[in-house]
Amino acid sequence: MENQAQGLEFPCAYPVKVMVERAPAARDQVLAVAAAHAEFCPTSDVRYRSSRNGRFESITITVQVESRDQLEALYHALRDLKVVKMML
Numbered sequence: 001m002e003n004q005a006q007g008l009e010f011p012c013a014y015p016v017k018v019m020v021e022r023a024p025a026a027r028d029q030v031l032a033v034a035a036a037h038a039e040f041c042p043t044s045d046v047r048y049r050s051s052r053n054g055r056f057e058s059i060t061i062t063v064q065v066e067s068r069d070q071l072e073a074l075y076h077a078l079r080d081l082k083v084v085k086m087m088l
Contacts, residue, residue, distance in 0.1 A: 038063035
């Protein structure tokens, strides 16, 4: 099937987790890039969690994606952000 790849069926809701240094600008950049590539609700589809020492923060965004290409473009754009330290 054309819309099925590596265990995912599209369209689907997909959680993207990004680790950043804790700063409001980092949140803004990550959310802006995600919004440019996929739909999500900023109030219900975004979760923040600080690291134990408070230096880092994980941002989990559950995005609505239509295809593998769309998801890969989102990951590529997030990886290009200097504030992003790691992605899962």
